[in-house]
Amino acid sequence: MKKIWPLLLLLLLLIFFCTWQKMDKLTLTTPVTTKPATVVTIPLKEHPIEYVIEQSAQNYQLKGNFTDTTQQAELAVLFEEQNRKLTIGNTSTNSTLLEKGSIALTKEIIPHFVKTYQKGKISYIDEILTVEGEVNSYEVKHHMQKLLAASSVASRNNTHVILPKKPIDFIIHHDNQNNTLSGHFSDTRQENALQNTFRKLNRSLDSLHLSEDQKLHDFGGVPLTQEILPEFTQSYTQGEIHYQNKLLTVKGKVKDEAAKLRMEKLLQAANIPTKDLTVIDTEYLQQLADAKKVEEEATLAAENRKLAAEKARLEQEAAYAQAQLEAEKARQAEIQRRAEAEKERLAQEEQARLTREAAAKKVQQEKEAKVNIRRLLKVENIEFNIAKSTLTNLGKSTVDKLAGILKKYPEIKVEIAGYTDSDGDAVFNQKLSQARVETVKRELIAQGIQSKRLTAKGYGESNPLVPNTTNKNKQRNRRVEINIIGE
Numbered sequence: 001m002k003k004i005w006p007l008l009l010l011l012l013l014l015i016f017f018c019t020w021q022k023m024d025k026l027t028l029t030t031p032v033t034t035k036p037a038t039v040v041t042i043p044l045k046e047h048p049i050e051y052v053i054e055q056s057a058q059n060y061q062l063k064g065n066f067t068d069t070t071q072q073a074e075l076a077v078l079f080e081e082q083n084r085k086l087t088i089g090n091t092s093t094n095s096t097l098l099e100k101g102s103i104a105l106t107k108e109i110i111p112h113f114v115k116t117y118q119k120g121k122i123s124y125i126d127e128i129l130t131v132e133g134e135v136n137s138y139e140v141k142h143h144m145q146k147l148l149a150a151s152s153v154a155s156r157n158n159t160h161v162i163l164p165k166k167p168i169d170f171i172i173h174h175d176n177q178n179n180t181l182s183g184h185f186s187d188t189r190q191e192n193a194l195q196n197t198f199r200k201l202n203r204s205l206d207s208l209h210l211s212e213d214q215k216l217h218d219f220g221g222v223p224l225t226q227e228i229l230p231e232f233t234q235s236y237t238q239g240e241i242h243y244q245n246k247l248l249t250v251k252g253k254v255k256d257e258a259a260k261l262r263m264e265k266l267l268q269a270a271n272i273p274t275k276d277l278t279v280i281d282t283e284y285l286q287q288l289a290d291a292k293k294v295e296e297e298a299t300l301a302a303e304n305r306k307l308a309a310e311k312a313r314l315e316q317e318a319a320y321a322q323a324q325l326e327a328e329k330a331r332q333a334e335i336q337r338r339a340e341a342e343k344e345r346l347a348q349e350e351q352a353r354l355t356r357e358a359a360a361k362k363v364q365q366e367k368e369a370k371v372n373i374r375r376l377l378k379v380e381n382i383e384f385n386i387a388k389s390t391l392t393n394l395g396k397s398t399v400d401k402l403a404g405i406l407k408k409y410p411e412i413k414v415e416i417a418g419y420t421d422s423d424g425d426a427v428f429n430q431k432l433s434q435a436r437v438e439t440v441k442r443e444l445i446a447q448g449i450q451s452k453r454l455t456a457k458g459y460g461e462s463n464p465l466v467p468n469t470t471n472k473n474k475q476r477n478r479r480v481e482i483n484i485i486g487e
Contacts, residue, residue, distance in 0.1 A: 177204075
């Protein structure tokens, strides 16, 4: 625009020069009455401002030609009020450019635009304000049309309505060896994917009440279900997998705590929303315990019968030896010695059996101690005051409970291991972790736990459970572990 003005000025000078040269060459033959010269003004064409506001992710960029920077600033301030950033890109100003109401209309539609439009664009070119972009309802588009129609500025609404897709939903019910599938899918491929997974697991899946609708969409429910099915069909005595409203829910009963933890880890690693309602099947565990008890009682009864039979045999031999005592004293003495030896052997075997049972009982107690400690620390943390080695009230309570477990199993020795996250100086974190585990050790000694059973070691930032990338991960890495190191 700036380059046109020198050309117009040069054109006016050329017209003036030609007119002046022509007037000098005229010859007057009659008296002429001189009149004042008439000044001719050539009207210039009016040029309006032009600009484009284009959306990029959650930010917006402004380009165009304005009368002055005030117009750009007004638009930028309005975007800031909507918690959005307007980047001023390739723009210029010219005081001869006219603003014919487009700025006011743009400011009027911006709040609605930034809240509802995707891939949006507002452009004012050739005195027409055009709105483009994608919205998720016709109401949003109609509201924009009302805003544009309320202004005298010429406008065009090129908004596209893209209705959001509804998710599929399905439920897999599992009861022992029976599995059923019902729900709504977009096509048969999703049902076939689940059927193929069951076939690979050598399981059958009965389909009930299925329907298809191409408007439905799977937001990750089928792939995640395929991933967790091996654990689900193997470890759950009964349960169901339910995918509805983009949320995958797993509920049911599992055989043990380890199976519950495995499913919990699978769902935590998923990239879609999940919900875990898994519980331990206490009835199943009781059935196992009852069956084991019956088996042990049967084994003990068989051993008792064997001992009784052996005793009867020995008594018969003794009676026979007694009957032969007078006839053959020397032979009777030898038989008696053999009988005593056999009796001693049986006694030794019985003692060995009792010793094995005692050892097995001790191993069981050690296992119980490990389980109790892990269960305690899973529910309650040994918590410290921030950046200090002093225990909080909750941490003191947890240490008291830990002391109770150690008193119950006096043969167990433990290592108290302390860890921190990666925030702060590594040397400080090392010293802090050591100071904290020493605090725990002193509290346990004060509760009556012998010092020789306790080892305190601070490991600082080493051995993180997860990367120190989020506050949640850092909280998991700030911990005290109790490791059984000997009995």
